[in-house]
Amino acid sequence: MKLALFISVFIIATCGLVYELIAGTLASYLLGDTVLQFSTVIGAYLFAMGVGSYLSRYVGKGLVARFVQIEALVGLVGGSSAAFLSIAFAEAAGFRLVLYGLVFVIGTLVGLEIPLIIQILKDRVALKDLVAQVLALDYIGALAASVLFPLVLMPRLGLLRTSFLIGLANALVALWALRIFREELPRRSWLRAQCLASAALLALGFAASSRIGAWADSNLYADDVILTRSTPYQKIAVTRSKHDVRLFLNGHLQFSSLDEHRYHESLVHPGLAAVRSPREVLILGGGDGLAAREVLKHPGVERVVLVDLDAEVTRLFARNEALSALNEGSLLSPKLTVVNADAFTWLDRNPGFFDFAVVDFPDPSNYSVGKLFTTAFYGLLKKRLRPGGMIAVQATSPLFARRSFWCIEATVNASGLKAVPYHVYVPSFGEWGFILGTTGPYALPRALPAGLKYLSTEILPGLFVFPKDMERVPSEPNRLNTQNLVQLYDSEWEKINF
């Protein structure tokens, strides 16, 4: 019995500190600025504990019963705090208010615990020993929490499961106390029901942690998340609202099904329709199969090779019904071969010739992707083009990143291809730019394939006209040894503060 009581004190103390750490961790995850969040959360929590300690004087009769109830309540509130806060962050406007409110409630309840224990035991034990031993164990429990939380609980279980598990520990202490003091407690079954309810809810929460996590995540996006995957290369998320499906890679919008046709038709057809009888087409990037869908609208195309780094993306867009409906099954076409490899090394090692190449990489936001926007890369690509062939490059926004766009144009020119820039308006992206790199003179296509939703031969000439605010700015080509494009891009998008 003595041992049991002491273990309870230890557990209570450990749980109390873990709740504080959970709140601090979540606050710094979600709000940033670790020092500020931890300081204020710890401050608010300790203050609340003081309030709780003071309030303990008003707990008069039925000390043991109150203690049991408080344990069950701390377990429930503290244990579900991580889940509650993650969801609240996405849903509620005044997240800070919710955060500190919750911290205050938990702190107050935890502050009640030790004074109550001391009151319960004060008539049975000499005060000197009681205070010394209970407080000492309280602090040892704090030490245990501060070691277990970062080294064992967080890495093994994650935040949500840790939170529910610790809550469960509190609820178990309540049940245990119920057993130890069974002779002194009236209406035991009612108390037991409360404790069991708390424990059951927490166990349920623990089991549903991953679903709760996904739900909280989904609220970070505007719409329902229908799919998430983490691959070695990126985090994939697909969302769906009433009218559109969106793909996010690392949180960046890749397309919206409402207007992606504007982007992909413009990426593919101004070039491909201008190539005389194209038979073999290379697609670099574009694992979503949407560019491939447009390429396959050209009946003369016999073979398409699609090279995308991430096997998970191409697999999803081939197999998932909702996604393959978007690309009209292009990735399953017998004409198409998927290669999962890095485009640059693949191109370097696999000689072969193409009539047209679609170059659809993410924007040059770092040195690693920046390699795919260099003279060396376009030069290599040029060697793989048949006479009369050309490439079409997604080249970021000529409006938001004007100097970057014209830098890519200069780079294509410096690689020995002739650059032909054009642009189109895609509502979900804004004004977007592309650059053709041609091996010969470029003439506008006289006909486009059937079944297009946006492009027509009438509007084509307009794509090649650049209004004043997007006009060419002179630029140095982007080379592997300079990567000036990455710096340009960084400075331009930083200004817009996206």
Add this chain to the structure above:
Amino acid sequence: MGEDQLLTRREFLGLASLMGGGVLLSGCGLSAEAPPITGAVLGQSHPLGHRLVQAGFPAPSRTVETGIVIVGGGIAGLTAGWKLLRSGFKDFKLLELEAELGGNSRWGENKVSRYPWAAHYIPFPRPESAAVHELLRDLGIETGRDREGRPVYDDKTVCFAPQERLFIHGRWQEGIFPKLGATEEDVRQLHAFERMMAGYRNMRDSEGRRAFAIPMNLSSRRADLQQLDRVSMADWLKQNAFNSPRLRWYADYACRDDFGTVVEETSAWAGIHYFASRGEGEEDQVLTWPEGNGFVASKLSRLLKEHLANPLLAFDLEETPSGVAAHAWDPRRRESLRVSARAAVVCVPVFLARRIVASMRRQDPAWAKAFAYAPWMVANLTVDDPPAGKGFPPAWDNVIFNGEGLGYVVATHQGLDRSIGSTVWTYYFPMPQGDPAKARRAALSRSWSDWRDLILQDLSRAHPGISARVRNIDIMVFGHAMVKPLVGMMWGADRLAALKPLAGPGGRVFLGHSDLSGFSLFEEAQYHGVLAAQRAMARLGHPFRPSVQA
């Protein structure tokens, strides 16, 4: 339950320490659960090399005849062979002790990447480095000339951006000069220093020679410039009122990086040569490969395949009435053999030549003692999910301000693919201070785990927690890594004496090694290797078109 005591003192303390201690232990145990780091100190063949000192090899059991014997398979020996081959002289053999050729340009490879064991770049050669241009064209690295007549290099061999970064004040900055937190005075002195270096870079004497050329032998002989060899780089900085600690660190880093010497003992001529001998602006770039200069070494080895004889330890080289006789130990067959040739090109450092060439052994030349060597340790670390760190993104060369070593070079930086997953870091650690012999003994006796701890501690200044990401550390200790360009070495009497033909009745033995330049640069090694090969061909009356001039 006791009526007056909850627990006895003993019970309480026992319980408390059990709970507290148990938790702490489990925490510590879990935090150190990363798999152990593998690796080894890889052998240079020093035990075998040290047999040169003790001698005592058996008499040769067979004889091989050849036209020219090249002793040593570093860049000097390999380029000597290249020059012979390009001049149509095909009757030669190259003897090398190590299983892999390249000397300081050797390289290794694991599942993640190829990586260098020492030299890892060649600066864009200027026009006077004609032999370097010739070699690079020959190997397909220099692909042509642009409209203005400037050389064009294969894009994949020019060091990709970003090239260099420095860790200082808890974050990474671009470039090696410590700009972050520099005072106005630091910056003013840096600019003044750079202006002086630009002055030296563009300076030519009345004969049209550059003040500081590569190869260094083409540099101006003007007395005021050669005077710079009489003072240390540290004193030169002082004399020119450069007292910024950051500028001093920068100069010291350059000396340790290129020469393995500290600024206090480096000849100011050599120190300035580092800054003033290369091109500027667009021409101030370097050629590099994942395996460093091992790329060039392996291309040359393939070219010379039929002429290579390794591993063979040449332990004696003597002029005979009609030619030369080299004696070598074959460690695999455990027998000696005699290589009989008409001339010899000795492409080993001076400290080895003194042991091998019979005439030098009989009478140790007075100049030989001037050649001192810096010991180095080089480690290749396989790193999973390499950390980027705060601030400027990972570069090719990553230096830690006031670090123990020179920092690390990323082998996969020069890859075309998006580097994801694992990489290899080559960590350089010269030991410039103190008595080289002592430092050498200390370095050779250090255990792998001593080195591992030193390396990880140094790297964790910039990358806390790096130990958990390192999978393997292979280490090589180079006892005599490079000749030291000490004060007086560059234009003093000793080095100039070493350039003179070796004494010998027939004049058939020719030294050719970067040692003869006073510092260990790729271009200097090639210069002396090719020069010695040319001299040997001239001695034998074989016609050739000279690539270098004495």
